[in-house]
Every structure is written in C-alpha cells, then in structure tokens.
Amino acid sequence: MVSVKENQIHQMHTSRSWDFLGMDYRQPNGLLAKAKYGDGTIIGVIDTGVTPESASFADTGYDPPPKKWKGICQVGPSFEAISCNRKFIGARWYIDDEILSSISDNEVLSPRDVEGHGTHTASTAGGNIIHNVSFLGLAAGTVRGGAPRARLAIYKACWSGYGCSGATVLKAMDDAVYDGVDVLSLSIGGTKEDVGTLHVVANGISVVYAGGNDGPIAQTVENQSPWLVTVAATTIDRSLPVVITLGNGEKLVLQPDIAAPGVSILAAAQIPYYKGVSYHFDSGTSMACPHVAGIIAVLKSIHPKWSPAALKSAIMTTALTYDNNGMPIQANGRVQKIADPFDYGAGFVNPVMAADPGLIYDITASDYLKFFNCMGGLGSGDNCTTAKGSLTDLNLPSIAIPNLRTFQAMTRTVTNVGQVNAVYKAFFQAPAGVEMAVEPPVLVFNKNRRVQSFRVTFKATRKVQGDYRFGSLAWHDGGSHWVRIPIAVRIVIEEIYSKIS
Structure with a gap:
C-alpha cells in the first residue's frame, strides 16, 4: 500500500x-x-x-x-x-x-x-x-x-x-x-x-x-x-x-x-x-x-x-x-x-x-480496506476497485451511532477462543431513549462452529434531539467470561448547522 x-x-x-x-x-x-x-x-x-x-x-x-x-x-x-x-x-x-x-x-x-x-x-x-x-x-x-x-x-x-x-x-x-x-x-x-x-x-x-x-x-x-x-x-x-x-x-x-x-x-x-x-x-x-x-x-x-x-x-x-x-x-x-x-x-x-477473553472481535487488513475504500490515496480511478462497505458493520469491539433517526441495524462477528463447547447468552443495557435487540440472543459454539455472527438493532423511542447516551452489550457463558462492548447512540431529528457562510 x-x-x-x-x-x-x-x-x-x-x-x-x-x-x-x-x-x-x-x-x-x-x-x-x-x-x-x-x-x-x-x-x-x-x-x-x-x-x-x-x-x-x-x-x-x-x-x-x-x-x-x-x-x-x-x-x-x-x-x-x-x-x-x-x-x-x-x-x-x-x-x-x-x-x-x-x-x-x-x-x-x-x-x-x-x-x-x-x-x-x-x-x-x-x-x-x-x-x-x-x-x-x-x-x-x-x-x-x-x-x-x-x-x-x-x-x-x-x-x-x-x-x-x-x-x-x-x-x-x-x-x-x-x-x-x-x-x-x-x-x-x-x-x-x-x-x-x-x-x-x-x-x-x-x-x-x-x-x-x-x-x-x-x-x-x-x-x-x-x-x-x-x-x-x-x-x-x-x-x-x-x-x-x-x-x-x-x-x-x-x-x-x-x-x-x-x-x-x-x-x-x-x-x-x-x-x-x-x-x-x-x-x-x-x-x-x-x-x-x-x-x-x-x-x-x-x-x-x-x-x-x-x-x-x-x-x-x-x-x-x-x-x-x-x-x-x-x-x-x-x-x-x-x-x-x-x-x-x-x-x-x-x-x-x-x-x-472467551470471544474476540477479529478484523483483517482486507476488512479495513473494504470499509476505508481508497482513503488517503490507497487507490484512485481505475485502480480503486475495493468494494466499500458500511462503516457501521466494521467488526469493532464497540458500537457508535452518531445519527440515529428512527431505526438502524448492524452486524458483528465473534470467534470463540475459549472452551471449545460453549454457550453464550446476550445481556444488554440499551441507551436511554433507544429500544435495542440482539438476534440471535444465544450463540452456541463447538469444534465445527467457532465463528458466529449476530445482528444488533436500535430503534429511537424518544423523538427528541439530544446528546449521546450510553449502553453496553455483553456475551456471558455462565462462567468467568463476560465479553462486553460499549455502545454510544445519539438520536438526531434534524441536522443543526449555521446558514451563515
């Protein structure tokens, strides 16, 4: 590069x-x-x-x-x-x-x-x-x-x-x-x-x-x-x-x-x-x-x-x-x-x-290139062929939504690096004013299934423009592993900006 x-x-x-x-x-x-x-x-x-x-x-x-x-x-x-x-x-x-x-x-x-x-x-x-x-x-x-x-x-x-x-x-x-x-x-x-x-x-x-x-x-x-x-x-x-x-x-x-x-x-x-x-x-x-x-x-x-x-x-x-x-x-x-x-x-x-840690959120270099398509001069014109993805789906161990208007969904993928046979259940705290769901709510791992994806959805329930509100999502195996990521969401009704140049 x-x-x-x-x-x-x-x-x-x-x-x-x-x-x-x-x-x-x-x-x-x-x-x-x-x-x-x-x-x-x-x-x-x-x-x-x-x-x-x-x-x-x-x-x-x-x-x-x-x-x-x-x-x-x-x-x-x-x-x-x-x-x-x-x-x-x-x-x-x-x-x-x-x-x-x-x-x-x-x-x-x-x-x-x-x-x-x-x-x-x-x-x-x-x-x-x-x-x-x-x-x-x-x-x-x-x-x-x-x-x-x-x-x-x-x-x-x-x-x-x-x-x-x-x-x-x-x-x-x-x-x-x-x-x-x-x-x-x-x-x-x-x-x-x-x-x-x-x-x-x-x-x-x-x-x-x-x-x-x-x-x-x-x-x-x-x-x-x-x-x-x-x-x-x-x-x-x-x-x-x-x-x-x-x-x-x-x-x-x-x-x-x-x-x-x-x-x-x-x-x-x-x-x-x-x-x-x-x-x-x-x-x-x-x-x-x-x-x-x-x-x-x-x-x-x-x-x-x-x-x-x-x-x-x-x-x-x-x-x-x-x-x-x-x-x-x-x-x-x-x-x-x-x-x-x-x-x-x-x-x-x-x-x-x-x-x-029990589970990890992994990312490859090609994933970064997919989501940061041609930024900083990595490619241009005919050479810029990497398909750009949605930034919200970059597999980071955190979730930040700066402009939740009504509804937004994103996907995350976890890899089991702990006990081979394990069952993890989702526990989450939704940010204030937001309805949150995780699907599926239970992840079952075995020797043939080490990597699994899940979908997190956010729905604004309070139609008031505000600052960021915080929550979290954790996967728990019933034992010592609590795999927790932070969540930050800001509800936006309209973009506020100055009309004076």
Missing part, C-alpha cells in the same frame, strides 16, 4: 501500576509467568531515543535476539555499536534538513535520548525488573516494564525542541516492519485518522498510540484510526479519574479504546538527569500508552497467532468500568462526574482477564 500526504509535525505526550493491574512478577502462576515475562517478543518504541546505560536496559541473563530480528544498531555521537545489547537489541535515528535546523542545541545526531521522554516510555513498556528504586526517596520499591523480558527496539524520530516529523515517523514504522517488531508504542500526537499506519497492522503488528492530553473539552482525542489502539490515562489505586474526554460529532469506535495508568509513573530517565537520579515521575497519555504496549507484548507471548485486532478486542472486551473499591470510575474534568465511554473507551485495562 502506498499513499502520499503532506508532512506534519506531531508533539510528544508526556512500580506500582503493574501490581495494580494484577501483573505481579512474583506470582509463579500469574499472567507474567505464563507469558514468560514477555520473552521472545520485540517492542518497538518510536520516540526521542534511549539512554542505553540505564539498568532498565541491561542484558544480563539474556539470550541472543530472536531469529526473526533483522534490525541494526545505528551509531552516532555518544552512541556506539556496543550501546545496543541483548536486551536493547536495535536502534535507528532519522533526521532531515528541516529537523536539523530546528532541534535544541543539546541534541545529538544519534539514538541517544537527551529529552528523557523515550527512555521513560521504553522502560515502562519493557524495562527490566530493578529493585530499590525511588525518586528522591519517593515511591521506593521495584520498578519494571509490563513485559520485563521482552526485547526493545528504539526508533528516534522525535527531537528535543522540534517534535516528531510525520515523514520520519512513517519511515520508522517501515523500518520496524522490516526489522521484525511485534508491537509498536508511540506516545506522540497524531491526526484523527492516519492511513499510513494501516500497513503496519496489515503486517500483524499492533500499533498503540497515546490519546492526547488536550482534554477534558470535547473532541480532543488524537490517533483515532480504528486499526490502532488509542489509550487514555488514569490514576491508580482509588477513584481512577481519567484526563481526557471525547465529545460528540465523530462518525466512527468510539474513542479512546482503553484507559491505563498514566499519572505519576516512575520509570527510567536519561543520564545525567537531576543530580545523578536515573528514575523519575511523569504523567500523561504518553505514560499510559507504553502500559498497553507492554500488555500486548505479554498477550502476544501467550497467543502468538492472534492478530492486532484480536489483541485489541481482548483488551477492550474485558475492561473494567469500576474502580478497585467497586465504585464507578470518575472522570476528573472541570466538573467531577461518573466517567463514560468517551472518557475511558471500553474501560480500565484488565490484562489478567484479557489473556482469556
């Missing part, structure tokens, strides 16, 4: 969280142990580079890189070939004349991180287990990445004083596909839709983006392409308020997709940083994004054949909408309120349950 678009400059979005997520590295039968701590997977990080001397990237006890790895260790000032090792297995950097004339004076033309953002995000996603860490005595304990035995590949496409060139980010993605990464983490801003990332997902690589920190006003979520995993940030341990909110008006997934810890995250810093301190706190969706990237690396270790869409589905359909006290998650906006799917997507990430 080839497309051409104007280059854009994107901005970077700038411990205890992993235990809070149920990923305790000390549990012999826990999720991390089952996934061999992410060993064998490769996390690519497109950011400001890395500090190779950090203990989070030491390679003691590591075998050589996986055989699929084709990457390089690109050298430059303050970064020699020996800077890479068996943990931090590769690095590349990208520069052009425009970047060169705008970067900070303290920047170096190599993969070395002088800003600190990339080091922090990389160690959050896949840093080693490091004991006795604190920031000036605060949060003393053990710090680590989500997949602490995963390998890391660093792509420096973001520069202090400049940001991230869209052209260099896409070049980094191309290299990451060739190099053999399993998941890409990008804690940077982006356009609402970017078809340039689709080829990465088409190659079986999950792409995780930060949702942005411009909320809580309406329509502020970035990186909304449905093939991406877009992450909101939360605090941990108590009320879990989120920091961004998406308002109405969008026509596609309902965004963000998921929420993850992103406030006061302790992770590696560049050296020297502050009087020799090598770990520090940072907050934002930049910190939430590598949490999800690390989780996907762990899930990929357990389910190596799952597609990016399957991994995204597992994370979304098992997410929590309540905090650890059993109370609804609160949105920390200008006015405190109970959070909704425009605040946290499907909910707060729950990696232990995501490892065994």
